[in-house]
Amino acid sequence: MVRQLIQRPPWSLTFAEAPPLTVVATLGGHASIRLGDDARAATARLAAGDIALVAGTGPYTIADDPSTPPQVVISGRRKQVVNASVAAAAAHRSLAARTYGDGSPGATIMLRGAYELRGDVGDRLLGMLPPLAVVPAGPRTRPALDLLAAEVARDEPGQDAVLDRLLDLVLVLALRAWCAEPGPARPAWYRALADPAVGGALRLLHGDPARRWTVAALAAAAGVSRAAFAARFTGLVGEPPLTYLTGWRMTLAADLLRDTDATVAAVARQVGYGDPFAFSVAFKRSRGVSPSAWRSSSVRPGPFPGG
Known part of the structure; x- marks a missing residue:
């Protein structure tokens, strides 16, 4: 508004x-x-x-x-x-x-x-x-x-x-x-996006988070060795590639559970988990509660009254 x-x-x-x-x-x-x-x-x-x-x-x-x-x-x-x-x-x-x-x-x-x-x-x-x-x-x-x-x-x-x-x-x-602008408060991932190898990998992870990504596959797409890619990604982003991917998947899942009526199994598939149990374990490790408990405790957003 x-x-x-x-x-x-x-x-x-x-x-x-x-x-x-x-x-x-x-x-x-x-x-x-x-x-x-x-x-x-x-x-x-x-x-x-x-x-x-x-x-x-x-x-x-x-x-x-x-x-x-x-x-x-x-x-x-x-x-x-x-x-x-x-x-x-x-x-x-x-x-x-x-x-x-x-x-x-x-x-x-x-x-x-x-x-x-x-x-x-x-x-x-x-x-x-x-x-x-x-x-x-x-x-x-x-x-x-x-x-x-x-x-x-x-x-x-x-x-x-x-x-x-x-x-x-x-x-x-x-x-x-x-x-x-230069400064310590700037997010690390923004600098990472400018890196040809790491920036390309971030776009792949965000564009298709449900894919069964491996570090080797991301490194191959970036055209660098697995070890060099993993070290560069961790140095620029602040965490390893698959740790970042898990965090992004849980972020997407949290919003899907709150904002849609999709089943837990359907949400799991959308974020790359074929096994709902494995998804539930990962979600609870990330959010501290099960997907069902997260959904029941979340309030779906309404329009903000201010203009």
């Missing part, structure tokens, strides 16, 4: 119930973003074209300046005006489809998109991100942002589907730009 916010200083919006992943982009003007509800916490500055990725469901505040007190608190679909000033009253005035603010000249223009990302596959993505990652403006992300901004205020058939795909594009480009 994407919203465009147009705010004239002074302004400050607190999001009390965030979705698991939020994309905030500053199209024009500047903003500050602070995690948590401590006004003294460190803030990050966003210039025009910058993208912030907020991972986690805790509160965060976006404002024109860190010193501006919260004017509006947004919790799900509920908006509470904290400071009954003209700016606060106008903060969520509807200007057009999916566009809110006061629309005055000199205002900061932002896009905010929310992702649910519930499930184990989503958790793997969230686990690689810090609570707040800022991607500076760049020539690879700006065209996608401009296209998303051009579409967000339109109200045409199928518009939500168009916006969802454009937001996906912005997210992927932002993640790619963030992962490409």
Whole structure:
């Protein structure tokens, strides 16, 4: 879900119930973003074209300046005006489809998109991100942002589907730009993808996780010796090839058990186990409970109420 916010200083919006992943982009003007509800916490500055990725469901505040007190608190679909000033009253005035603010000249223009990302596959993505990652403006992300901004205020058939795909594009480009920056927090598997041998093997494992892969088969596909491939894969990814494959299979299985009505045997086959008992043993070793217990204790996700 994407919203465009147009705010004239002074302004400050607190999001009390965030979705698991939020994309905030500053199209024009500047903003500050602070995690948590401590006004003294460190803030990050966003210039025009910058993208912030907020991972986690805790509160965060976006404002024109860190010193501006919260004017509006947004919790799900509920908006509470904290400071009954003209700016606060106008903060969520509807200007057009999916566009809110006061629309005055000199205002900061932002896009905010929310992702649910519930499930184990989503958790793997969230686990690689810090609570707040800022991607500076760049020539690879700006065209996608401009296209998303051009579409967000339109109200045409199928518009939500168009916006969802454009937001996906912005997210992927932002993640790619963030992962490409040097730093210890970057995920090891991203560097591994750039390696011809290991990157190709990762794509094979993700593309066909149910296949009976062996280290020898992966090494042959990569065109290197078994020993050299195993050492290089472990060094770049952080775990041996078949250990990584088992973890990925269990991630897929956890979501299938929660989100579908497929039997345990059917789920086992989908992730590469011909024997449901062997699958159950592997799943319990990974998740601490049997597949049936996991399914009964999991709640299928519903739509996140925030926008």
